[in-house]
Amino acid sequence: MARIFDHGHKSTLALRRRKGFLLQQIDVPADLLRASVVERVGRCGKATCRCHHGGAMHGPFYYLTQCLAVGKMNKFLLKTEEQQMSARVGVEHFHVLQEQMEELSQINAELLRRGERLLPE
Ligand SMILES: [Zn+2]
Incomplete structure:
Protein backbone atom coordinates (compact mmCIF):
# COMPACT_ATOMS: atom_id res chain seq x y z
CA MET A 1 0.00 0.00 0.00
CA ALA A 2 1.21 3.48 -0.85
CA ARG A 3 1.91 6.03 1.82
CA ILE A 4 -0.70 8.77 1.70
CA PHE A 5 0.72 12.29 1.47
CA ASP A 6 -1.63 14.93 2.82
CA HIS A 7 -1.60 17.48 0.01
CA GLY A 8 -5.29 18.32 -0.19
CA HIS A 9 -5.12 21.38 2.11
CA LYS A 10 -1.99 22.90 0.53
CA SER A 11 -2.08 25.82 -1.89
CA THR A 12 -1.48 25.14 -5.54
CA LEU A 13 1.70 27.22 -5.31
CA ALA A 14 2.95 25.09 -2.40
CA LEU A 15 2.19 21.93 -4.39
CA ARG A 16 4.06 23.25 -7.40
CA ARG A 17 7.07 24.14 -5.20
CA ARG A 18 7.04 20.68 -3.59
CA LYS A 19 6.82 19.14 -7.05
CA GLY A 20 9.82 21.18 -8.25
CA PHE A 21 11.78 20.09 -5.18
CA LEU A 22 10.93 16.42 -5.77
CA LEU A 23 11.91 16.62 -9.43
CA GLN A 24 15.30 17.98 -8.38
CA GLN A 25 15.73 15.22 -5.79
CA ILE A 26 14.68 12.31 -7.97
CA ASP A 27 17.64 10.46 -9.36
CA VAL A 28 17.55 6.86 -10.50
CA PRO A 29 20.18 5.01 -8.45
CA ALA A 30 22.26 2.66 -10.57
CA ASP A 31 22.11 0.01 -7.84
CA LEU A 32 18.38 0.03 -7.19
CA LEU A 33 16.72 -3.29 -6.43
CA ARG A 34 13.02 -3.97 -6.21
CA ALA A 35 13.43 -6.91 -3.91
CA SER A 36 13.65 -7.96 -0.28
CA VAL A 37 16.49 -9.37 1.77
CA VAL A 38 15.25 -12.16 3.99
CA GLU A 39 17.08 -13.90 6.81
CA ARG A 40 16.64 -17.61 7.34
CA VAL A 41 17.94 -20.26 9.70
CA GLY A 42 17.49 -23.88 8.85
CA ARG A 43 18.16 -27.55 9.42
CA CYS A 44 20.70 -29.42 7.34
CA GLY A 45 20.39 -32.85 5.72
CA LYS A 46 22.31 -34.78 8.37
CA ALA A 47 19.87 -36.57 10.66
CA THR A 48 22.50 -36.85 13.38
CA CYS A 49 23.30 -33.12 13.42
CA ARG A 50 22.54 -30.98 16.49
CA CYS A 51 20.02 -29.00 14.40
CA HIS A 52 17.69 -32.03 14.38
CA HIS A 53 18.03 -32.62 18.12
CA GLY A 54 17.13 -29.33 19.72
CA GLY A 55 20.52 -27.72 19.09
CA ALA A 56 21.21 -24.49 17.27
CA MET A 57 19.99 -24.24 13.68
CA HIS A 58 22.31 -23.31 10.84
CA GLY A 59 22.59 -19.74 9.69
CA PRO A 60 21.52 -17.10 9.54
CA PHE A 61 21.56 -17.19 5.74
CA SER A 86 24.89 -4.32 -1.82
CA ALA A 87 21.46 -5.90 -1.71
CA ARG A 88 20.39 -3.97 1.40
CA VAL A 89 21.58 -0.65 -0.04
CA GLY A 90 19.95 -1.35 -3.43
CA VAL A 91 16.64 -2.22 -1.77
CA GLU A 92 16.79 0.97 0.33
CA HIS A 93 17.56 3.05 -2.78
CA PHE A 94 14.57 1.54 -4.52
CA HIS A 95 12.30 2.42 -1.60
CA VAL A 96 13.51 6.03 -1.52
CA LEU A 97 12.86 6.43 -5.26
CA GLN A 98 9.50 4.71 -4.98
CA GLU A 99 8.45 7.05 -2.16
CA GLN A 100 9.51 10.12 -4.16
CA ALA A 109 -3.38 13.82 -9.04
CA GLU A 110 -4.26 16.73 -6.74
CA LEU A 111 -3.19 19.29 -9.38
CA LEU A 112 -5.29 17.47 -11.98
CA ARG A 113 -8.28 17.46 -9.60
CA ARG A 114 -7.92 21.26 -9.33
CA GLY A 115 -7.88 21.60 -13.11
CA GLU A 116 -4.20 22.53 -13.17
CA ARG A 117 -1.72 21.62 -15.89
CA LEU A 118 0.77 18.88 -15.06
CA LEU A 119 3.47 20.05 -17.45
CA PRO A 120 4.93 23.55 -17.69
CA GLU A 121 3.50 25.62 -20.54
ZN1 LIG B 1 22.53 -29.50 10.93
Whole structure:
Protein backbone atom coordinates (compact mmCIF):
# COMPACT_ATOMS: atom_id res chain seq x y z
CA MET A 1 0.00 0.00 0.00
CA ALA A 2 1.21 3.48 -0.85
CA ARG A 3 1.91 6.03 1.82
CA ILE A 4 -0.70 8.77 1.70
CA PHE A 5 0.72 12.29 1.47
CA ASP A 6 -1.63 14.93 2.82
CA HIS A 7 -1.60 17.48 0.01
CA GLY A 8 -5.29 18.32 -0.19
CA HIS A 9 -5.12 21.38 2.11
CA LYS A 10 -1.99 22.90 0.53
CA SER A 11 -2.08 25.82 -1.89
CA THR A 12 -1.48 25.14 -5.54
CA LEU A 13 1.70 27.22 -5.31
CA ALA A 14 2.95 25.09 -2.40
CA LEU A 15 2.19 21.93 -4.39
CA ARG A 16 4.06 23.25 -7.40
CA ARG A 17 7.07 24.14 -5.20
CA ARG A 18 7.04 20.68 -3.59
CA LYS A 19 6.82 19.14 -7.05
CA GLY A 20 9.82 21.18 -8.25
CA PHE A 21 11.78 20.09 -5.18
CA LEU A 22 10.93 16.42 -5.77
CA LEU A 23 11.91 16.62 -9.43
CA GLN A 24 15.30 17.98 -8.38
CA GLN A 25 15.73 15.22 -5.79
CA ILE A 26 14.68 12.31 -7.97
CA ASP A 27 17.64 10.46 -9.36
CA VAL A 28 17.55 6.86 -10.50
CA PRO A 29 20.18 5.01 -8.45
CA ALA A 30 22.26 2.66 -10.57
CA ASP A 31 22.11 0.01 -7.84
CA LEU A 32 18.38 0.03 -7.19
CA LEU A 33 16.72 -3.29 -6.43
CA ARG A 34 13.02 -3.97 -6.21
CA ALA A 35 13.43 -6.91 -3.91
CA SER A 36 13.65 -7.96 -0.28
CA VAL A 37 16.49 -9.37 1.77
CA VAL A 38 15.25 -12.16 3.99
CA GLU A 39 17.08 -13.90 6.81
CA ARG A 40 16.64 -17.61 7.34
CA VAL A 41 17.94 -20.26 9.70
CA GLY A 42 17.49 -23.88 8.85
CA ARG A 43 18.16 -27.55 9.42
CA CYS A 44 20.70 -29.42 7.34
CA GLY A 45 20.39 -32.85 5.72
CA LYS A 46 22.31 -34.78 8.37
CA ALA A 47 19.87 -36.57 10.66
CA THR A 48 22.50 -36.85 13.38
CA CYS A 49 23.30 -33.12 13.42
CA ARG A 50 22.54 -30.98 16.49
CA CYS A 51 20.02 -29.00 14.40
CA HIS A 52 17.69 -32.03 14.38
CA HIS A 53 18.03 -32.62 18.12
CA GLY A 54 17.13 -29.33 19.72
CA GLY A 55 20.52 -27.72 19.09
CA ALA A 56 21.21 -24.49 17.27
CA MET A 57 19.99 -24.24 13.68
CA HIS A 58 22.31 -23.31 10.84
CA GLY A 59 22.59 -19.74 9.69
CA PRO A 60 21.52 -17.10 9.54
CA PHE A 61 21.56 -17.19 5.74
CA TYR A 62 20.50 -14.21 3.68
CA TYR A 63 18.49 -14.46 0.48
CA LEU A 64 17.40 -11.94 -2.05
CA THR A 65 13.77 -12.46 -3.01
CA GLN A 66 12.11 -10.72 -5.91
CA CYS A 67 8.50 -11.29 -6.88
CA LEU A 68 8.30 -11.20 -10.68
CA ALA A 69 4.68 -12.28 -11.05
CA VAL A 70 2.05 -14.02 -8.96
CA GLY A 71 3.67 -17.27 -7.90
CA LYS A 72 6.93 -16.47 -9.70
CA MET A 73 9.66 -15.62 -7.22
CA ASN A 74 13.30 -15.02 -8.03
CA LYS A 75 15.26 -16.10 -4.95
CA PHE A 76 18.93 -16.77 -4.38
CA LEU A 77 21.45 -16.93 -1.58
CA LEU A 78 23.56 -13.86 -0.89
CA LYS A 79 26.82 -15.61 -0.14
CA THR A 80 29.16 -12.82 0.84
CA GLU A 81 28.80 -9.91 3.22
CA GLU A 82 29.51 -7.63 0.27
CA GLN A 83 26.55 -9.11 -1.64
CA GLN A 84 24.34 -8.76 1.43
CA MET A 85 25.34 -5.12 1.89
CA SER A 86 24.89 -4.32 -1.82
CA ALA A 87 21.46 -5.90 -1.71
CA ARG A 88 20.39 -3.97 1.40
CA VAL A 89 21.58 -0.65 -0.04
CA GLY A 90 19.95 -1.35 -3.43
CA VAL A 91 16.64 -2.22 -1.77
CA GLU A 92 16.79 0.97 0.33
CA HIS A 93 17.56 3.05 -2.78
CA PHE A 94 14.57 1.54 -4.52
CA HIS A 95 12.30 2.42 -1.60
CA VAL A 96 13.51 6.03 -1.52
CA LEU A 97 12.86 6.43 -5.26
CA GLN A 98 9.50 4.71 -4.98
CA GLU A 99 8.45 7.05 -2.16
CA GLN A 100 9.51 10.12 -4.16
CA MET A 101 7.63 8.93 -7.24
CA GLU A 102 4.56 8.15 -5.16
CA GLU A 103 4.53 11.65 -3.68
CA LEU A 104 5.00 13.20 -7.13
CA SER A 105 2.13 11.09 -8.44
CA GLN A 106 -0.17 12.16 -5.59
CA ILE A 107 0.72 15.84 -6.15
CA ASN A 108 -0.03 15.44 -9.86
CA ALA A 109 -3.38 13.82 -9.04
CA GLU A 110 -4.26 16.73 -6.74
CA LEU A 111 -3.19 19.29 -9.38
CA LEU A 112 -5.29 17.47 -11.98
CA ARG A 113 -8.28 17.46 -9.60
CA ARG A 114 -7.92 21.26 -9.33
CA GLY A 115 -7.88 21.60 -13.11
CA GLU A 116 -4.20 22.53 -13.17
CA ARG A 117 -1.72 21.62 -15.89
CA LEU A 118 0.77 18.88 -15.06
CA LEU A 119 3.47 20.05 -17.45
CA PRO A 120 4.93 23.55 -17.69
CA GLU A 121 3.50 25.62 -20.54
ZN1 LIG B 1 22.53 -29.50 10.93
